[in-house]
Amino acid sequence: MEPIIVSGKEVSNKIKDEIAQEVELIKSKGGKVPHLAAVLVGDDGASVTYVNGKVKACERVGFHSTLVKLEPTITEEELLAEVEKLNQNDEIDGFIVQSPLPKHIDEQKITEAIDPKKDVDGFHPMSLGKMMLGLPCFLPATPFGITEMLRHYDIPTEGKHCVVMGRSHIVGSPMSVLMVRNAYPGNCTVTVVHSRTQNLKEITRQADILIVAIGKPQFVTSDMVKEGATVIDVGIHRIADDSKKSGFRLLGDVKFDEVAPKCAYISPVPGGVGPMTIASLLKNTLLAVKLKN
């Protein structure tokens, strides 16, 4: 049977449309238009692309946005002062500091300096702690995006066995918390596997829902997946490919071609989880405005 393709592109577009409508409504009522700021330190190519994408998405949905560009030579103290300025600026509802930062800056220190009320990346310990407690909070973009994908396709989760591959702070670990909690999506039996796991295949084959975030291209093969499973691929890797105009192609953590025929649902790379992260950021920014009131 052909699997249903879980299209992050489609879901993220729908979410952006919904947000744009909500912004129109806010405007018509004379309310505060959400305003996202992004701090970019230096001019790393990928970071510039990401930040520009975020600014463009703000324009599309009608948010205000501010891009704060800073020299890569900025000191930690100076960057902390910039963060504090954004914390104090009532016009800014939420902001992000684009990662990675230059090596002389302690990234965790910067994250913790952000006012939790404006932490739309959801990386502040306060946000993660509230998530663990099931309180309203900013969810980290990737896990949040995945729950939105599951919701959009109405994929059943209650009582299902969800196996999360990877235990990173920004994907695997929060993902496991979200899938176990008493909510939809959620109420799964959740297993977290990682580099130290023994009998990996034996466990992944139990998964009704397999969420793959291990950062190894094409790692998941068809023998690791149960018939009828839902597979969500978080990986994204640039692989050199002379046959492409760009000189590369994008691959996920999953061998899509051989895994897809076994699946009920599967997310592709590109066009799967990737586009969801900006949609999550926009949703968090809108939430920041709502939680203020």
Place this chain on the structure above:
Amino acid sequence: MEPIIVSGKEVSNKIKDEIAQEVELIKSKGGKVPHLAAVLVGDDGASVTYVNGKVKACERVGFHSTLVKLEPTITEEELLAEVEKLNQNDEIDGFIVQSPLPKHIDEQKITEAIDPKKDVDGFHPMSLGKMMLGLPCFLPATPFGITEMLRHYDIPTEGKHCVVMGRSHIVGSPMSVLMVRNAYPGNCTVTVVHSRTQNLKEITRQADILIVAIGKPQFVTSDMVKEGATVIDVGIHRIADDSKKSGFRLLGDVKFDEVAPKCAYISPVPGGVGPMTIASLLKNTLLAVKLKN
């Protein structure tokens, strides 16, 4: 084969002795003697017993302690003011507000009002978030106590399958985070099961380490446990028993008599996890002093 009994009584006594030695050392150097405060609202019998136990433990290890007794009619605003007084009091290194609080008080609001630097119960979102990020922090007493038990008996965890039964905010959920992280104890493949889990037995039988915190007396039977497993029982239930002078006996979530013969290690009830919670609180209070410097 006889299983090894994981005695929380023994481990907690050892920890208290170590802390007492450290306090002696601090005193000999003219340092700050750790000072724990406990807030008790009303006179619920169990709460009085718990709080007195905490104060007594402070005395034993040489900590200073303060018991703040408040009337059950206290308003939320007044209690928040008491919390703020303790936040501001430099003499107090850490404090707890004994749960449960009267119904007219929002317990979560009180928890969040505690200065995270003094949150020795580890229930503040900031503490849980830091735990998720693997940062130095106050761990919630029960999961912290269980990791100390595993450490004391040198029970191998890396690559083992740990099944956590229960997903509460103060036990199951943080326990799963601790067992998965890259540390000892930790580096387990971790599965969280709960009331919505299907094929429960099939999953618990995979556990090398089974941590049971579901609050159902005698729920875990021998057919749910793998030969050679380590079983940690968090449950504690008072069951009426006329043959006892007290009129009751204590039972755990595990049918000890039939499960024990299959185990490599098993914790009893009473004398298992129970005594560890106060030891954790003392460790957190000592940590509060250390993190201050």
